[in-house]
Amino acid sequence: MKPKVLLTHPLLKEAMDYLADQVDLELATEELFLPKAELISKLKDKEGLLCFLTDQVDKEVIDEAPELKVIANCAVGVNNIDVSYARRRGILVTNTPEVLTEATADLTLALILATTRRLVEADRFCRQGKFQGWKIDLFLGQELSGKTLGIIGFGRIGRAVARRAKAFNLKVIYYDPHPLSRNQEKELGAEFRDLDSLLSESDIVSIHASLTPQSYHLISKERLGLMKKTAVLINVARGPIVDEKALVEALEQGKIWAAGLDVYENEPQIEPKLLQLENVILLPHIGSATYETRRKMCFMSVNNLLQGLRGERPNNLVEVD
Numbered sequence: 001m002k003p004k005v006l007l008t009h010p011l012l013k014e015a016m017d018y019l020a021d022q023v024d025l026e027l028a029t030e031e032l033f034l035p036k037a038e039l040i041s042k043l044k045d046k047e048g049l050l051c052f053l054t055d056q057v058d059k060e061v062i063d064e065a066p067e068l069k070v071i072a073n074c075a076v077g078v079n080n081i082d083v084s085y086a087r088r089r090g091i092l093v094t095n096t097p098e099v100l101t102e103a104t105a106d107l108t109l110a111l112i113l114a115t116t117r118r119l120v121e122a123d124r125f126c127r128q129g130k131f132q133g134w135k136i137d138l139f140l141g142q143e144l145s146g147k148t149l150g151i152i153g154f155g156r157i158g159r160a161v162a163r164r165a166k167a168f169n170l171k172v173i174y175y176d177p178h179p180l181s182r183n184q185e186k187e188l189g190a191e192f193r194d195l196d197s198l199l200s201e202s203d204i205v206s207i208h209a210s211l212t213p214q215s216y217h218l219i220s221k222e223r224l225g226l227m228k229k230t231a232v233l234i235n236v237a238r239g240p241i242v243d244e245k246a247l248v249e250a251l252e253q254g255k256i257w258a259a260g261l262d263v264y265e266n267e268p269q270i271e272p273k274l275l276q277l278e279n280v281i282l283l284p285h286i287g288s289a290t291y292e293t294r295r296k297m298c299f300m301s302v303n304n305l306l307q308g309l310r311g312e313r314p315n316n317l318v319e320v321d
């Protein structure tokens, strides 16, 4: 008998067909949001769950799923899952690392360039028919060459950003609770700083940390106050790492120059004041959204799930600290 699996939302078709061939599959919903009560009731008789970062798999959900053996998240971040509780209950949790590193690093550079060179504002200006001719001070932005990029969270994605930054002649400094060895730093051309020094020294601050109780509101009002008035903040990691209300205030009052955001504190809601500001670029959580990467994420999460259901150790098992 095939194992019963709940897929919370559709995968890309190829991967969903592949999964459907091997398990007894139920697709929970085609909608973007799956209510918790529905998740709980559909999961009751399932051995496997394939879910997304928009699904909260907490203690209550896990407690109501007596047959559950594997939770495969189609994302690298697992802040939507109570991983330690799942592991205590003997349930394997998997994620999709590595395959989205390059796409997310590319999007980070896109946001750095778009904010420093005011690309979205300039595009709006053209569409509104306001371009009347070349002018010496039209849309002046900031040059990257020679500036300092401060990377918060120096895992795979942070390092991939550092490698790209070298091509733009940026000096790279980083903060991470686990600093690299001197040799690794040399190889990447990056220097360690404590968080407050990084914030005060950087022209661009880019966040690549995972969301944990320790990183919640890591970028607080006080820490935003350490940044240069000309600095740019980029967040492609998780919204709650930044105190969004404090960020709005910093942008409104010119305490920092601009921000590029792909994630939000209360996703998918965007703080209404952010929508009014010219000096912020807003994207709908598309860091990993390339055809290549999303296909790999889908197949990776399916394979992790199938491995776990066969009683094997999944390739991308999330370890508990």
Ligand code: DGY
Residues within 6 Å of the ligand: 053, 074, 075, 076, 077, 078, 100, 237, 287, 288
């Ligand atoms: C992740 O995987 O955690 C990203 O936020 C979405 O690709």
